[in-house]
Amino acid sequence: MFVYADNAATTKVRPAALKAFEETAQKYFGNPSSLHSAGQRAKEELTRCREKVAAVLGARPEEIYFTSGGSESDNQAILSAAYFGAKKGKKKIISTAIEHHAVLHTLKKLQKEGFEVVLLPVGERGIVKVEDAEKEMDENTCLVSVMLANNEIGTLQPVSEIGKLCREKKIPFHTDAVQAVGHMPVNVNDLNCDYLALSGHKFGAPRGVGALYVRRGAPLLNLIEGGAQERGKRAGTENLPAIAAMTVALEEATRDLPAYMKKVSALRDELIENLSKIPHCALNGDPEKRLCGNVSFCFEGIEGESLLLLLDEEGICASSGSACTSGSLDPSHVLLAIGRVHDVAHGSLRLTLSEDTTEEEIAYMSEKIPQVVAYLRGMSPVWRDLQEGKRTYIL
Numbered sequence: 001m002f003v004y005a006d007n008a009a010t011t012k013v014r015p016a017a018l019k020a021f022e023e024t025a026q027k028y029f030g031n032p033s034s035l036h037s038a039g040q041r042a043k044e045e046l047t048r049c050r051e052k053v054a055a056v057l058g059a060r061p062e063e064i065y066f067t068s069g070g071s072e073s074d075n076q077a078i079l080s081a082a083y084f085g086a087k088k089g090k091k092k093i094i095s096t097a098i099e100h101h102a103v104l105h106t107l108k109k110l111q112k113e114g115f116e117v118v119l120l121p122v123g124e125r126g127i128v129k130v131e132d133a134e135k136e137m138d139e140n141t142c143l144v145s146v147m148l149a150n151n152e153i154g155t156l157q158p159v160s161e162i163g164k165l166c167r168e169k170k171i172p173f174h175t176d177a178v179q180a181v182g183h184m185p186v187n188v189n190d191l192n193c194d195y196l197a198l199s200g201h202k203f204g205a206p207r208g209v210g211a212l213y214v215r216r217g218a219p220l221l222n223l224i225e226g227g228a229q230e231r232g233k234r235a236g237t238e239n240l241p242a243i244a245a246m247t248v249a250l251e252e253a254t255r256d257l258p259a260y261m262k263k264v265s266a267l268r269d270e271l272i273e274n275l276s277k278i279p280h281c282a283l284n285g286d287p288e289k290r291l292c293g294n295v296s297f298c299f300e301g302i303e304g305e306s307l308l309l310l311l312d313e314e315g316i317c318a319s320s321g322s323a324c325t326s327g328s329l330d331p332s333h334v335l336l337a338i339g340r341v342h343d344v345a346h347g348s349l350r351l352t353l354s355e356d357t358t359e360e361e362i363a364y365m366s367e368k369i370p371q372v373v374a375y376l377r378g379m380s381p382v383w384r385d386l387q388e389g390k391r392t393y394i395l
Helices: 015-027 037-057 070-087 101-112 130-136 159-169 240-253 257-275 304-313 333-337 359-379 381-387
Strands: 064-067 092-096 116-120 141-145 173-176 195-199 210-214 281-283 294-299 348-352
Touching: 015 240, 037 064, 037 240, 064 070, 070 101, 070 141, 070 173, 070 195, 070 210, 092 101, 092 130, 101 116, 116 130, 130 159, 141 159, 159 173, 257 294, 257 359, 304 348, 304 359
Parallel strands: 092 116, 092 141, 141 173, 173 195
Antiparallel strands: 064 210, 195 210, 281 294, 294 348
8 A cells, every 4th residue: 555644745736736737838828027918918817826825815915925935935034024123223033943944044044144043942742832932022023933833743833822912012923834824724814924934835736836925014125136026026937837736726725624624633633543552652742733634753762764764665655854854864853842852853753644645544554653663663772771671761
């Protein structure tokens, strides 16, 4: 059996999105910046896509900027708010310890430029406290950035509440919603955000296309200079076929979210219940306040990389954390932030489900994963020391 359980890394392109890509490439082949009829037809289609994406998010069309994906959107939002704040003498940024590296690496860049960066703790369940964020907010704060849903452990953050505080204190607020859009209700007004990043390939669009929501009046600086595309804020000819595909994927993904979330949550909970029976393991993140398709575990006494390779041999595609850092030998910063020690954090497994996941696949994973964990423990000197009492169990 083949089971794809790495949907947080990327999803399969939806047939409707692929069809939209092909039709748009054929029908609207003109450059949207050109004055001739072919270009103007492409421009009209681009406008329609912008209106549809805005409608899903509860935004105005002029507040949507098309980008290459979540990383670019996060970078542009953070740097815009930071540099605008610096002009007013404000150089403090508040974020969390479990952000995606698109956020954390941008913050490191700003630290080198003299900005103060405060990373809020999240506790053992991976959720930041609103009061912790409020305590750090002061007259020097130029930006607060808190992700909506974590990409590794799936925890949902109190973004709306933090955004409300930021609105009251007139502090720009950014949320990385890359993992959330298409998988839960996302409305920019309910979230009280000034900036919101999304990426199409997380909900069935091709890779390489995303969007940035920027509330009207919020500062926006250019990352890419050149032409006047995207109202002069993002140079480069728009990838209209990909934008059209993302628009169709977004509309399809959000058409009946309650039914989707109910189905996937039930599968998630069944898998969590089954894997929890493995001795000396722990669920990562809050069991309830998490994405409907996210299952994240740590297994004591094994290495996550070996686990992934053996599961792949059994036909199960999974991850040990973020796909963006899969080449790193260091333990996940997210798992360390929730209190997992290095040895345990190395034995992590992330399974992310989709609407295509079946009961049969859940049963197959529930059978194979315990077998592979037991096999790896049987070869592990660490596990032998734990069983012989030479080491103390952590989980």
